[in-house]
Amino acid sequence: MARIIGLTGGIASGKSTMAKFFRDKGAAVLNVDAIAHHLSKPRRVLYKIYVQHFGEDILQPDGTLDRRAIGQKVFADKNERQWLNEHTHPILEHVMRQQIACMQRKNFPVIILDVPLLFEAGWDKMTEENCLVFVDEAVQLERLMRRNGYTEAEAQGRIAAQMPLTEKKQRADTFIDNNGSLEDSFSQAEKLWKEWTHAGIS
Template identity: 80%
Template sequence: MARVIGLTGGIASGKSTMARFFRDKGAAVLSADTIAFALAKPRQILYRLYVAHFGEGILQADGTLDRRAIGRLVFDNDAERQWLDETTHPILERAMRRQIAVKQAKNFPVIILDVPLLFEAGWDKMTEENCLVFVDEAVQLARLMRRNGYTEAEARARIAAQMPLSEKKKRADTFIDNNGSLEESFLQAEKLWKEWTHAGIS
């Protein structure tokens, strides 16, 4: 049976790039963000819950959710963020477990759960091993400002809203240090891939 590996990392750490690497190697990659996106489309369960809670002011002209508007409401309000987490996490976890079961029935050597809030949401209980992709805060800050167009204050606030890197390092089993070149990161990922697939065969 395929090994289930959690893949996580702070915002702008390069986790998505590593997820693509493992998918290209032959892993089934299940993305929490992709699942959440699908369930937040019109008429889907998260869409209905968001509109019922926040009102129609979070809708764009075409009837789809204005994700930036929701982000502003939630990011600046601890109570709203708590509501969002408590409402969405159980729904997303059930959906993820269903997808894991589907992939387990197929011939994938490894199933990667690509989850930004793996430890925060407690989803590490679904995995056999957890891999943390990390960069130093200065690198993270520069990448986030460049990628998202944030001011330094906005970028720092978003980094501060996540579990500290030091705590994630305590909880992770394996690591990809993404401070250097992509080639260096891919070499680390290749080594992990060999370990995971060899362990799956033995």
């Protein structure tokens, strides 16, 4: 039976890069953001929930969701963020559990749950072990502004909306310190992969 590992980290921590590393090693990677994006397409369940709640001013001219407009509403108001989590998390958990069951029927040594809000959503209950990818907050802020084109206030709002790094460190079982070089991060990930798959253990 495949081991189920939770992979989490603050926004712009480099978690996606580590997820790709593990996928290339042979893991099945379930990316909750990708699942949410799929369910947010026109006429799908999350799309309908968003439009019903926020109205059509969150739609782009082609009828798709304006994700940045939604983000601005959600990260500016904790009540909106709470509403969003209460209405989307049960749907996403249901889909993730379905996909985990599907992957368990296949010959994957490890199933990675790539989830930014792993602890916040309580989805660590679905995993056997949880790995935290982290960077210092100053690095995180700079990367987020550069990657997404956010203002400093927008970037800080998104960082503040997540569980503090100190608390995530207390709840995680293993870590990848991504403050250094990519080669160093991959070296840490390789060691974890060997532990998870018992590779090289006599």
